[in-house]
Amino acid sequence: MVGVTALLIRPPASPRPARTLAVPAFPAQLAAFPAVQEVWPDAVVKVPAWSSYRDLALRPLARLDGTRVLMEEVGDPGQESTLVAYNLQMGLGVPMGTIPNRRGRDEHEITSAVAEDDVVAWYRTVEEDGRTSGEFWTMPSDGGEAVLLATVPGVTVGRDPRLAVNGEHLFFTFPHGGLDRVPLKGGEVQRVAGTEGMRLKDWPWLGDDRRLVNLLTGERITVRAPADADVNCGPRWCVGTQIVSSTSVRVFVQRPDGSRRAMLPQWVVFPFGLLGQRYLLLQTVPPRGSSAGDGVPSSVVYDLDTGVTATLMTLYGPEPVLGAGGVNPGVADPLVYWATPDKATDPPKSESKRNLVRSAATFAMTHQGVDALFAVPEKYWLLDTSALAG
Template identity: 30%
Template sequence: MSDRDEEALIRTLARAARSAPEPVEDLVVTIGRQRRRRRRVRAQSVLAVAGMIAVVGGMAVVRDTLPNRGGEGASLTQAAPPGDAAKDTEQPVQNGAGGPAKREEAAPIDVRPVAEVWPMAVSTIPVRAADGHRYRPVTGLSATKLLLSAESSFERSGRLEVYDTADRSSTVLTTMPVTGVKGYFVQDFEVGSDYIAWWGETPNDSDEWADFWVVPRSGGVAKRVGEVTGDLSKVTRIAVDSNFLLWSVSGGGIYRMPVGGGTPERLGNTDGLHLLTWPLAVDVGGREGEGGAGNQTRTVNLETGRTTEVSVPAGGSDFRCGPVWCFGQKGDTAVVQRSDGSDRRLLPGFSVGRGVVDRFGVMGTSFSEKPDAYVPLVTVYDAATGLAAGISQIREGGGGYGTGISSSPSSILYWDAEERTAEDCETVDARGFPRPSGAPAPTGKGRACTTREVGGGKEFTVVNLLAVPSTK
C-alpha cells in the first residue's frame, strides 16, 4: 500500500468514525470518569483519528479508535460527509408542534479562522501560573475577564483566579479549601450574579455523597453550603442565585439549598428536568456528553414557570437548545433553528453534538478534498448572524481543543497552537491486530503506529464568546 493509498484510507476511516459505534474505553478514559464526571472535548487531526493504524498486506485495521489523554474525555473526529442539500431544500418539513409546514433552506457557510471572524474574542493566556500550577479555563466573566482553575496536580484545583486578557494580569479569587475528605475531587464550577459555586465528590469509591461550596464573586473565603447523600448526590449540573444553590440529579428533578446552609428542598414541577443555565431547565441530559439521548422538547424558566416547546423537524435528532436557538441533526446534515421552528437552516458538511452556548453552536467539520483548504477541528456557528469561525485546524502533526469546565455551557474554547501529534511506528506480528468479526486473521508482518502529543506547553489560545458583539 502506497503512502497516498494509506492517506486515503485514513481519510475514509475518519469519515466513518462519526457513525461508528462507541469504542470500548481505554484506561485513561476510565480513570478520567472515575475522578470526575465532567467531560472536556478533545479533538485530533486526521492523522490521529485512529490511535493505532496497522497496515497488513493491503488491509488496514484500527486499534484504540478515538483515543484520548489525561482524562480529558473521549476524543472526537469531525468527519461528517456533506449532506445532499438539494434534496433537503426541496422537501418542506412539518412543524413538530402541529403548525404550518416550514421550508428548510441550505445555508452556505464560509468558515474562516476565528481570529479573522471575531478578533476581539481571541487572546492568549499562559498554560501555567508563576508557581507552576496548570491553568484550566472555566468560563468567561466578561468580555476581557476569564475564570481559571489553577491545578496543583492532575485534577487537583488549588485556587480560582481571574485573568484579565486586556492587561494580561491574574488575580487570586480564592484558595480552594482543604476538605480533609479522602479521595475528594472538585467538580464543575458555576458563576452566578453574586457567587461562584462548585461541588465535589469522592468518585473513586462507592459512596453516594457530594458537597457544595460558594465564594463571593468579588473573592474571599469559600464557604461550605452543605452536603447530600444517596440520589441527591448524583449531580448533573449546578446553579447559584443570590439566595440558593441549586442542582439537578441524574434521574431528573431539581433541588435547592440556602447559600447560608440548610435542608435540601425539591422544586415542584421539575420531574424529568435538568438545569441548563440559570434560570433555565431542559428535559434532556445532564452535562455535556452524559446521558440525554434523544431530542430536547421543552425549555422551562424556573423563575417565571414559562415553558417553551421545541418544534423538532421530522427526522430530526440530537436537538439541543439555548434560550432562543436550537441546533440538531437531520441525517448527515446539521440544522439550526429557533425553538418554534422558524429561521430553520440546513448546514451541509457539518455535524452537531459539540455543544450549544446561547446563539452559538459548536459543530464538527467535514474534511476538504482540497489539500490546501482551511479545515478547522470544529466550527462555532453564530445562528444570529450566520458567521462561522474555525477553532484550531486539522493539519499535519495534529491538534486539539478544550472547552471550559463550568457546569452550564462554557463561553470558552481553547487550544495549544504549538502542540503537535507525533506518530511512532513499528513492524509487528500481524496476528495480534484486531479485526472485524468474521474476517480472516491477518498473517505476516505489519506496521503498527501510535500517536502522542509533543511540543506546546507555553500558551493557550482562548476564544471567549462573551466578547463577540451582541446582535441587539
C-alpha cells in the same frame, strides 16, 4: 421559592411578539473558513494553560466580570487546587482561595461553575471507599474561604450539572432533570416542585425536549421537534441530532416552535453545544477529496443569527496538540478555549505536566517524530461568546 414554584404551575403568560430570525444558509462544502481570531478579534484572547510559578494546569471555568475570567489551578495528586481570577487586560492571575483537600479521597477537577451576584459556585466529583459523590462549593467573587454547600451521593462522573445563582440560592440540574436548590448560606438540598425531568438552559429558562418555562416571568414555549430526534432547546434556537438512515445521524437546527428548520451537511458530525443562544459549536470531519488541505477545521463556530462560519481549531495541520482544550475544545458556556501554537520551552516543574509530556512522547513515537515537549500547548485561545451577543 414559593413564587418560582407558582410560576411553573400558573396559566401561560401572554405571548410576546416573536423576533423574526431566519436560518441563514449553512455552508454546503467544508472549507478553510476564516479563523475565529480573524472574524471576532475583540472577543478572542490568549490565556496561559499553566500557572507561572508552580507550572500547574490552568482551566477556564466561567466569566467573573467584564475583565476577569475564573480559572482553576489544578493541583497535582494530593495537592490543593486554587481558584484564580485572571485579568484579561493585564494578563495577570490573582489567587482567590484554595479548595480544601482531604486525605484518602480522589478529588477531581471542577466540571461546572458559575459566577453571579458577588459569589462563585462550582461542582466537582470525589471518590472515597469506592463511592462517587458530587460536591457543591461557593466562595465570594473577590476571594476568600471555600464553603461546602452540599454533597450528593451516588453521582456519575461525566454527568455534570448545570448551575445558576439567583437571590440567596444556588440552583442546579443534572442531565436526568429536576431543578434542585440549596441556600448559599448552607442548608438542605430541596427539589423545586413541578420540575421533574426538566433541565436548566440559559437562566431563567428551564425545559425538557418538549417545553420551556421562564422561571421569573412564567412565559412558556412548546417545543415542536421530530419525535425521534434528540434535541436541546433554548428560547431562541434548538440544536439536535436525528437518525436519517441505518448508518447516518444528522445534525439539525430549528426554532423551538419547529420553524426555520435546517439539516446540516454530513461533514458536521456532532454539536458540542449552543452558546449564548446564538453560537453553535460543531465538530466536523472532512469529506473524502476535500481541497482545504491543512486548513480543514476539526471544529467550527456557526453564528445562527448571521450565518457567519469560523474555524475554531484544526487537527490536520503540521503540529498535534494534547491536553485539555487541545484535541477537543474546552467549553465553559459562554467561554470556549483551545490550544494555541505556543508550546512549552522549559522542562516541566509539576508532575501533571511531566505526565502530559510523557503522553506526548508516546504520541510522537508513532506520528512523524514530533518533539514531545513542543507538542504540549503552553497557552489557550479563549473565545467569550457573551462579548458577541446582540
